[in-house]
Structure formats: C-alpha cells, structure tokens
Amino acid sequence: MSTNEWPLWEVFIRSKQGLNHKHVGSLRAPDAEMALQNARDVYTRRSEGISIWVVQSALITASDPADSEAYFEPSDSKVYRHPTFYDLPDGIEHM
Amino acid sequence: METLTQEKLAEKFQAKIDADIKIEPNDWMPDTYRKSLIRQISQHAHSEIVGMLPEGNWITRAPSLRRKAVLLAKVQDEAGHGLYLYSATETLGVSREETIDDLHSGKVKYSSIFNYPTLSWADMGAIGWLVDGAAIMNQVALCRTSYGPYARAMVKICKEESFHQRQGYEIMSTLMNGTEAQREMAQDAMNRFWWPSLMMFGPSDAESKHTEQSMRWRIKRHTNDELRQSFVDASVPQAELIGLKIPDPNLVWNEARGHYDFGAIDWEEFWQVVGGNGPCNKERIEARVKAKEEGEWVREAAMAYAKKHKS
Ligand SMILES: [Fe+2]
Numbered sequence: 432m433s434t435n436e437w438p439l440w441e442v443f444i445r446s447k448q449g450l451n452h453k454h455v456g457s458l459r460a461p462d463a464e465m466a467l468q469n470a471r472d473v474y475t476r477r478s479e480g481i482s483i484w485v486v487q488s489a490l491i492t493a494s495d496p497a498d499s500e501a502y503f504e505p506s507d508s509k510v511y512r513h514p515t516f517y518d519l520p521d522g523i524e525h526m
Numbered sequence: 527m528e529t530l531t532q533e534k535l536a537e538k539f540q541a542k543i544d545a546d547i548k549i550e551p552n553d554w555m556p557d558t559y560r561k562s563l564i565r566q567i568s569q570h571a572h573s574e575i576v577g578m579l580p581e582g583n584w585i586t587r588a589p590s591l592r593r594k595a596v597l598l599a600k601v602q603d604e605a606g607h608g609l610y611l612y613s614a615t616e617t618l619g620v621s622r623e624e625t626i627d628d629l630h631s632g633k634v635k636y637s638s639i640f641n642y643p644t645l646s647w648a649d650m651g652a653i654g655w656l657v658d659g660a661a662i663m664n665q666v667a668l669c670r671t672s673y674g675p676y677a678r679a680m681v682k683i684c685k686e687e688s689f690h691q692r693q694g695y696e697i698m699s700t701l702m703n704g705t706e707a708q709r710e711m712a713q714d715a716m717n718r719f720w721w722p723s724l725m726m727f728g729p730s731d732a733e734s735k736h737t738e739q740s741m742r743w744r745i746k747r748h749t750n751d752e753l754r755q756s757f758v759d760a761s762v763p764q765a766e767l768i769g770l771k772i773p774d775p776n777l778v779w780n781e782a783r784g785h786y787d788f789g790a791i792d793w794e795e796f797w798q799v800v801g802g803n804g805p806c807n808k809e810r811i812e813a814r815v816k817a818k819e820e821g822e823w824v825r826e827a828a829m830a831y832a833k834k835h836k837s
C-alpha cells in the first residue's frame with residue numbers, strides 16, 4: 432500500500448527563547464496538524480522544546496553535496512572578508 | 527573512465543571516514559556501505575519496537591503506581607527510539623513500509639533477547655538493568671559511528687536510556703532487600719537473563735562476518751567481544767553489591783588481564799533463537815503483524831481525511 436504511505440516531515444525545534452529552530456529529525460504523518468502532534472510526542476518528551484516547526488520533506492530544496500567544493504569556493508577564497516586579513520598599526524589593541 | 531571515477535569516489539569516501547568526517551544522506555557512498563547500514567540500522571529499529579512487547583506484558587501488573595508510570599515512560603521511549611531509527615533508515619533510500627515488511631517476513635532480524643518470555647515482575651528489573659545495560663554499552667560506542675543520521679539518533683537515544691538501566695537496577699535492588707521469596711524471584715530472573723544478555727553482543731569476533739568491514743567503515747567502533755567484556759566487567763560488581771549471584775561457575779577476576787574471565791557462551795542456543803526457534807519468536811512477529819494489519823484502516827482514514835481537507 433505504498434501509495435498510501437504517509438508523507439515524510441522534517442522537524443525543527445526551538446529549544447528555548449532566543450535560539451533558532453534546529454533540525455532534529457523526521458517523521459511520517461498524514462497532515463501538518465498530526466505531524467506537529469507526533470513531533471511533540473517523538474522529539475520533546477523531556478522538555479527539549481518550546482516551539483516546533485514541521486515542513487514536508489518533499490518541499491525542501493537542497494544544495495548538491497557532490498558540487499559542494501565548487502559551490503562554496505567563492506567564500507573560501509575571499510580572505511579579505513575576515514578581520515584577520517587587515518594589518519593594524521601597533522598600539523591598536525581592540526578593533 | 528567510469529570505473530576510474532568510481533575508484534576515485536571510493537578513495538575519497540574512505541579518506542573522509544579515516545578523518546572522522548561524518549557521511550551525510552546525499553553524499554556519495556559505496557553501495558555495500560549503504561546496504562550494511564540499512565541492515566544494521568533497521569535491525570536496531572526493529573529491536574526497539576519488538577523490545578516493547580516483553581515489557582508491555584507487565585504494565586498492567588506493575589506492583590505500584592510509581593512502577594507503572596516508570597515502565598510506561600520507558601516503553602514509550604523505546605517506541606521513540608524505533609521511530610528515530612526508522613527515519614535514519616529512510617535517509618538511505620528505503621521506504622519505511624518496506625523496512626517494516628522485511629521484519630514481518632523474517633528477512634531482517636531483531637535482537638534475539640526479545641524472544642525470551644517475561645515470567646515474573648523481577649524480569650522487568652533484569653531487563654532494565656541487564657538488557658538495557660548491554661544495549662547502552664553498544665549504543666554509547668555508536669554515538670561516534672560514521673553515518674551522520676545514525677550517530678545523531680544514537681546521541682539522543684543514549685540520553686534517554688540512562689534512566690532505563692537505573693530503574694531496572696532499582697527494581698532488582700528493592701527485591702533483594704525484600705522477603706526470601708522476592709530475593710528468589712530476582713535471582714531467578716538473573717539466572718534466565720544473564721546468558722541471553724551476553725549473547726546480545728553477537729557472535730564472537732572470530733565468527734562475526736561483518737565486523738572487519740564495519741570497523742573499517744567505522745559503522746562499528748568496537749568489536750562484539752570487546753563490548754561483551756566491558757559489560758561483564760561493569761555488571762559483576764553491581765550484582766555483588768545487591769547480593770545477586772552470576773550464574774556462571776567459571777566467572778573469576780583475572781588480575782593479569784584486568785578483566786573478568788567468564789564461561790563459554792552456548793552459541794547453539796544463540797543460533798537457534800536467531801534462526802526463529804526461541805521461546806517467543808512466533809508470538810513477537812505475530813503481534814507486530816497484527817498491529818500493522820489492524821491499524822491499516824486508521825492510517826487509510828487519516829490519509830483520506832488529510833486529502834479531503836487539503837482541497
Ligand atoms: Fe531503546
């Protein structure tokens with residue numbers, strides 16, 4: 432009955448106020464409401480969270496790990512984006 | 527040309543493993559690595575799920591409300607562990623339903639320990655203390671396994687397991703402080719669960735066909751015999767402290783090795799149970815198949831409801 436298999440959802444949890452939601456795993460559920468309820472039962476049995484997001488896995492677009500070297504190269508080669516690239520005269524301790 | 531690329535990819539893959547860089551779902555991996563992981567993680571998932579049955583047997587008969595609440599929470603955790611692991615299996619490209627059907631058809635196994643019956647309340651103590659204890663030994667090592675989703679599931683599982691073993695030991699220790707009959711009940715559970723717990727670590731290193739490759743891929747981080755030895759070393763003093771006897775006349779501290787020596791495991795029994803001839807194999811699979819079949823209409827109705835409300 433694979434056509435009837437419940438869709439897969441990715442679960443994101445905010446562990447406390449002030450922090451981002453973080454991916455914690457996935458689960459299967461027929462709809463968003465059930466996905467939320469299941470996420471609460473499966474991923475927060477020990478006060479791990481104060482807020483949950485669920486997103487259908489099929490809706491996520493991801494970068495391809497096979498291309499990751501070329502894809503992220505522009506950020507690796509621009510050392511001048513980091514403060515350590517710059518020379519400061521002696522006497523300046525904090526900037 | 528094509529084979530050269532495959533070789534290069536395999537080389538890069540092994541280099542990542544050797545550098546302890548985790549492998550993630552969409553990364554290139556050898557087919558055999560994927561297959562080994564699917565086997566190992568799904569076996570682990572099934573063990574969590576089937577493992578709920580022997581303990582579920584005692585929930586309604588727990589001796590106090592406290593014990594009942596604890597046992598319920600523990601069994602619920604095991605369901606959660608099964609779910610984390612089914613999700614991890616799915617990241618390798620197999621469907622959950624296929625995975626579950628492989629359990630039901632007997633194609634994929636679960637831990638042989640769950641094919642033993644739970645005859646008395648003391649068995650809840652022996653299982654929590656020894657069976658979860660053995661599982662923890664294995665799972666702590668797996669927190670550093672090379673496949674990212676598996677390692678992350680293990681970290682979460684290990685955090686949750688810590689009370690499982692304690693509640694079991696507490697049951698044993700309470701019984702050992704009780705009446706003569708209670709002490710006998712605890713010792714009887716110990717006698718029945720000790721050897722099957724040692725078998726949980728799997729065949730000896732010499733006999734284990736997957737160990738070598740699994741170690742090279744860092745799917746496994748310690749051999750079966752290493753983990754079994756750590757388990758014996760940890761459990762003996764715990765048993766002695768509460769007055770339980772280890773049912774092994776050959777158990778003796780070996781000063782030179784710095785470990786306990788222990789008697790030979792009855793591997794014939796192990797293979798019999800793995801092969802389907804344990805006391806409860808049939809009952810366990812029947813219970814799982816029944817749960818799937820009788821839940822079918824619920825899953826269908828939920829899906830139909832979701833589709834209807836989408837439009
Ligand atoms: Fe577990």
Ligand SMILES: [Fe+2]
Binds near residue numbers: 604687
């Ligand atoms: Fe457990």
